[in-house]
Amino acid sequence: METTMEKSKKMKTTKFFMQGLVIFGILMLMGGASATVANPDTINLFTPTNINITVGQTNVNVTLDGAGITGGPLTQATVGVNTWVFFANVEAKLRGQILVTEFNATATIGTTTIQAGSVRRSRRYMDYSYTPEEPLAGEELTLEVVDRVREDPLDDVEVDVFLNGKKIAYGLTDNDGLFVFTPAEIGDYAVKMDKTDYHLVEFSISVASEAAATTTTTTLAATTTTLAATTPTLAPVTTTTMAVEDDGGLPIVWILLIVVILIVVAFVAMKGKGGAEETEEETEEETAEDTTSGMVEEEPIEEKE
Numbered sequence: 613m614e615t616t617m618e619k620s621k622k623m624k625t626t627k628f629f630m631q632g633l634v635i636f637g638i639l640m641l642m643g644g645a646s647a648t649v650a651n652p653d654t655i656n657l658f659t660p661t662n663i664n665i666t667v668g669q670t671n672v673n674v675t676l677d678g679a680g681i682t683g684g685p686l687t688q689a690t691v692g693v694n695t696w697v698f699f700a701n702v703e704a705k706l707r708g709q710i711l712v713t714e715f716n717a718t719a720t721i722g723t724t725t726i727q728a729g730s731v732r733r734s735r736r737y738m739d740y741s742y743t744p745e746e747p748l749a750g751e752e753l754t755l756e757v758v759d760r761v762r763e764d765p766l767d768d769v770e771v772d773v774f775l776n777g778k779k780i781a782y783g784l785t786d787n788d789g790l791f792v793f794t795p796a797e798i799g800d801y802a803v804k805m806d807k808t809d810y811h812l813v814e815f816s817i818s819v820a821s822e823a824a825a826t827t828t829t830t831t832l833a834a835t836t837t838t839l840a841a842t843t844p845t846l847a848p849v850t851t852t853t854m855a856v857e858d859d860g861g862l863p864i865v866w867i868l869l870i871v872v873i874l875i876v877v878a879f880v881a882m883k884g885k886g887g888a889e890e891t892e893e894e895t896e897e898e899t900a901e902d903t904t905s906g907m908v909e910e911e912p913i914e915e916k917e
Contacts, residue, residue, distance in 0.1 A: 648674075648714045648722035655710075657729045660701035667695050667714050672721060675713045679728035680706035704728035735811050738766060747819050749798045755791040757805060765789030766807060774802040795819040 649666040665674045670690050674697040677685035681704050688697040704710060707729035714722040737760040747753045757766045771791045773781040780801075781793040795801055798821045805813040 648712060648724045650712050650724050650726045652726070653724075654727040655702065655704060657704055657707060660703045663699040663702050663726065665697045665699070665712055665714070667697065668722060670695060672714050672716050673697075675715070676702065676710050676726075677713070678710045679704040679708040679726075681710060681728075735809055736761065738769065738805060738807065738810050738813050739763075740805065740813065740815070742817060747795060747817060749795055749819050749821050752792060752794050753817070753819075755785070755793075755803070757785050757789045757791070766810075769805050769807045769810075772804045774804070775799055 648668065651664045651666070652661070655661040655663070663676070665688075667674065667690060670693055673687055673689045675685050675687045676699060681702055686699055686702065688699060690697055702710075710726040710728055712724045712726060713720060738757055739760045740755060740757050742753060742755050744751070744753070755771065757769045757771075758764060759766055765785075765787070766789045767785050767787045769785040769789070769791070771781075771783055771785065772779055773793055775795075775797065776799065780796075783791060783793075785791045795817075798819050801817045801819060803815055803817060
């Protein structure tokens with residue numbers, strides 16, 4: 613016969629076994645809850661993406677919510693014996709997490725998350741310039757790369773230069789944000805610039821030949837100048853007589869005319885008087901000469917004896 617102590621040990625062993633089964637069942641249920649898996653677990657913003665959710669059992673619903681998903685929250689149910697749910701063209705508009713919830717009619721069974729957008733800091737933008745602005749084949753060309761907002765030179769920017777799909781130059785910008793190369797041929801050079809935490813930049817540079825850039829054709833057009841014969845036209849002369857009148861008297865012109873006439877008459881009179889005096893003097897001189905001559909020519913009368 614079993615002793616009381618042995619019976620007591622058997623009962624304790626059975627009790628521990630039953631407790632273990634209960635704990636195992638609970639763990640299995642918890643394991644089922646943790647079976648909710650999202651694929652993919654990261655999506656890009658503003659990019660419609662198909663998402664498949666694997667669940668731990670059938671006859672459950674799955675809801676997607678958060679990160680500004682279009683039309684959210686979105687809910688789908690498993691079909692038949694399927695243990696997965698499919699969501700087509702899920703588009704997130706905000707950086708963050710999309711909460712995935714698996715539930716049935718009575719309780720929430722499991723959850724997981726999907727990352728929308730990159731978890732690292734947002735990328736910045738690069739700006740670039742190059743000199744000379746009209747590069748020539750065989751001439752050194754310098755690229756300068758700066759941060760668009762801060763305008764600081766960016767070093768260690770990866771630069772790749774292609775011509776007709778073939779890489780002809782590559783390297784990193786220096787501490788001043790400069791990268792130098794010499795295009796050997798004419799054509800359109802494709803340039804690609806990349807740097808961590810910055811958006812990729814792609815652009816092209818057109819390189820011309822030196823002859824095409826420096827040759828200038830100048831055409832001098834012959835110019836014929838025709839001198840038209842011109843006939844001078846004499847404008848009619850207009851005589852304007854300004855009559856200035858004294859108030860109530862003769863016109864000043866008449867007064868001036870009378871004065872001029874008087875001056876002329878006086879001059880003529882003086883001239884005539886002077887001529888008469890000269891005539892009288894000449895007459896007197898002739899008379900005197902005649903008298904003297906008569907006295908000389910008279911011969912003395914001889915007395916007769």
